[in-house]
Amino acid sequence: MTIWSVVNDDTGEKRGRELFARIALLSVLALVVASLGLALTPGSPPEPAAPPFSEQARAAALTDAMRLRAAGAELGRSAGGTGQPAVARTVSLLTSQARALLLPGDLLPGEMVPGQSAPASFASPVPATPSSTPSPAAPPAASLPATAASSAPALATELASSASQRLADAAVADGGMARLLASVGTAQLLQASSLAAATGAPAPPPADPPGPRPSGACTGKPASPSSSGPSDGEASLPGALAATVRREHETVYGYQVALTRLSGTAATLASELLARHEALATGAESLSRVHCAPVPPREAGYTMAPAFLASPAAGLGGLEASTLTVYGDLVALSEGETRRWAIAGLVSAARRSALWGSGTGALPGLAADPAGFPGLPSPGVTPSPGG
Structure with a gap:
């Protein structure tokens, strides 16, 4: 081999190595630039998670209460005569219920006006405890028509429709929220009947929840008598x-x-009603056995207050009213068929209380002081986070 050919081969090999090094360097630089670009480019924000069913049910109940309250207030201003005291009582009831359903985080632009649908910001961002029961499709923000009730009978019909939705939602909501929804629905149901009767209109279609027959047998270890009532207050x-x-x-x-x-x-x-209570006692005993809970024995007798003996009709009204919180507790602490039985028991107990002339309040079955509820905003005023 000649000298010039050796030199030529060495030069070509050197140039090839230099070219390869440049290509490798450029590739590394391109990767660095690309990675920096990806790091600096903001990604799409994740879609917000849907609120739990219980929270959506509460927001829907609040929406309906506010809309029906505004419709009732407008009806009271524009009409006179028969039924006006009942309309005023309806507005008062819905005011108390809206305050009970309101949370500090709710964004309320003020009272809704008749004919106005609920704003998107009406739902509260505050989450509820996830339920262990599979939830159905969440209720809409407003389950009733957006038009205002044109008369007291129409308001009674819409109030009964709201009551039916609240009771249906209570069957599957979380424990505490189930109790609140059942309480709201029960009071609305009674007030719808009262409003219709005061105006001479036919009673709205019954919205009473079905009362399932308790059935089944204990499939676990029966509880001891001491466990039938928690000793630590729980x-x-x-x-x-x-x-x-x-x-x-x-x-x-x-x-x-x-x-x-x-x-x-x-x-x-x-x-x-005595026959009805005997059936309820039997049903509660059957449910206790289904849940492996001990059944309390029947007492030989109970001490009745002198006022009860002097005025037994009023005494029965007070006795019926005293069962409301018991059924409210059972709604909160049960689920499935047992809860549906408890909801039906709460509604029927409230009806029987009314039959004997005993008031049930705005939230039957819920021991709460309305004075402690947050106030509603004045029209055009947004509440502060503190309520």
Whole structure:
């Protein structure tokens, strides 16, 4: 091989190595630039998670209460005559319920005006505890028509529709929220009937929840008598069932005593309701067995207050009203068929209380002081985070 050919080969090989090094360097630089670009480019924000069913149900209940409240207030200003006191009572009821449903985080632009649909910001961003029960499709922000009620009978019909939705949502919501929704729906149902009766209109279609027949047998280890009522103050399903059984036993005894002092239509009504309470006591005992909870024994008798003996009709009203919180507790601490049975029991207890002239308040079955509820904003005023 000649000298020039060797030199030529060495030069070409050197140039090839230099070219390869440049290409490699450029590739590395390109990767660095690309990675920096990706790091500096903001990614798409993740879609916000849908609120839990219980929170959506609360927001829908608040929306309906505010809309019906505004419709009732407008109806009270524009009409006169028959039914106006009942309309005013309806507005007062819805005001208390809206305050109970309101959370500090709710964005309320003020009172809704009749004919106005609920704004998108009406739902609260505050989450609720996830439910262990599979949730159905979440309720819409406003489950009723956006048009205002044109008359007291129309308002009664829409109020009954709202009550039906609240009771349906209560069957699957989280425990505490289920109790609140059942309480709201029960009071709305009674007020719808009262409003229709005050205006001479036919009663709205019944929205009472179905009362399933408790069935089944204990499939686990039966609880000991000491576990039927929690000793540390913590509420439990066995404790709520035991309280329901005891209260129904006492109520049955009260009706038996009252029947010896009543006559006429009051005695007929008391006899019918006595049979109903005997069936409720049997149902509560059956549910206790299904849940492996001990059944409290029937007492030989109960001490009745002198006022009860002097005025048995009023005493039965107070006795019925005392069962509301018991059924409210059972709604909160149960689920499935047991909760549906408890909701039906709450509604029927409120109806029986009203039959005897005992008031049930804006939230039957819920022990709460309305004075502690947050106030509603004035029109055009947005509430502060503190309520």
